[in-house]
Amino acid sequence: MARELTVAIAGLGAIGLHLARALDAGVEGLRLVAVSARDQDKARANLAGFRSQPALVGLAELAQADVVVEAAPAAVFEEVAVAAIEAGRIFVPSSVGALLPRMHLVERARATGARIIVPTGALLGLDAVRAAAEGEVASVTIETRKPPRGLVGAPYLDQHKIDVTSITTPTLIFKGNAFDAAQGFPANVNVAAALALAGIGPERTTVQIWADTTVTRNTHTIRVEAASARLTMTIENVPSEENPRTGKITPLSILACLRGLTSTLKVGS
Ligand SMILES: NC(=O)C1=CN([C@@H]2O[C@H](COP(=O)(O)OP(=O)(O)OC[C@H]3O[C@@H](n4cnc5c(N)ncnc54)[C@H](O)[C@@H]3O)[C@@H](O)[C@H]2O)C=CC1
Numbered sequence: 001m002a003r004e005l006t007v008a009i010a011g012l013g014a015i016g017l018h019l020a021r022a023l024d025a026g027v028e029g030l031r032l033v034a035v036s037a038r039d040q041d042k043a044r045a046n047l048a049g050f051r052s053q054p055a056l057v058g059l060a061e062l063a064q065a066d067v068v069v070e071a072a073p074a075a076v077f078e079e080v081a082v083a084a085i086e087a088g089r090i091f092v093p094s095s096v097g098a099l100l101p102r103m104h105l106v107e108r109a110r111a112t113g114a115r116i117i118v119p120t121g122a123l124l125g126l127d128a129v130r131a132a133a134e135g136e137v138a139s140v141t142i143e144t145r146k147p148p149r150g151l152v153g154a155p156y157l158d159q160h161k162i163d164v165t166s167i168t169t170p171t172l173i174f175k176g177n178a179f180d181a182a183q184g185f186p187a188n189v190n191v192a193a194a195l196a197l198a199g200i201g202p203e204r205t206t207v208q209i210w211a212d213t214t215v216t217r218n219t220h221t222i223r224v225e226a227a228s229a230r231l232t233m234t235i236e237n238v239p240s241e242e243n244p245r246t247g248k249i250t251p252l253s254i255l256a257c258l259r260g261l262t263s264t265l266k267v268g269s
């Protein structure tokens, strides 16, 4: 008997709307049943052509589904996460940076039977990082280069009075650990948070963020020095039209992650 999971999505932006459309088009074993949006009229317009109408509900009500995907601003992460975890659901966060200061949610999930599944998102190679982290790892670093406009609005820039729009040459904006990077750039370094969780934790994972006038893509390079292997991997993400901070691959990665929840053949660990 094929297994079917119902899915709910918080947020219908660059990630959520693409994912909702893909699920509505039909993915074996997954059925979109509910979505949540800030702008209800816009959401209704976006959903108008769907083959099957998901319910438009409040954030906490998303927990009616087996799988709750968070694709909303980090500010509402907790509301979505707590409802899903308390209901014992599978919680799939996009705003992974918001999970780092809330690791108590993992303990709650253990108690309620919920699972928290962090997708690879805009990054690559977390399978290899996880494998390496089963053994000894000396260092994990990530270098993120974004067109300056992709960094606009980050709290770190306001705090340090950095105007990225006036930058004319590639400039190192931040160097520190993944925990501090996630606080300072909540809409930009979810990839660093996911890397930290896959590998050696947010304190030991080193992050560099560059405002780079020479790149048109959100570019992430991971370097891992481990007893088993040395990894160097780069992904160059095409920014999405809706939100230049978010690479187009992100909803695709989450879709691939969701498929893996029910598929008979699953590739990659
Ligand atoms: N894990 C990863 O690799 C990546 C994670 N992200 C993160 O994923 C999250 C979503 O990213 P995008 O889709 O690009 O953002 P977006 O800004 O395009 O979409 C977010 C949507 O959430 C909606 N929203 C806002 N408040 C809401 C509320 N109270 N209830 C319901 N909906 C609400 C907005 O109206 C918007 O449509 C962000 O936190 C972003 O930083 C983005 C890229 C990669």
Ligand SMILES: O=C([O-])CC(=O)C(=O)O
Pocket (backbone or CB within 6 Å): 122, 144, 187, 188, 189, 190, 191, 192, 218, 219, 237, 245, 246, 247, 248, 250
């Ligand atoms: O590269 C991207 O598409 C988005 C990104 O950096 C992130 O959210 O961490």
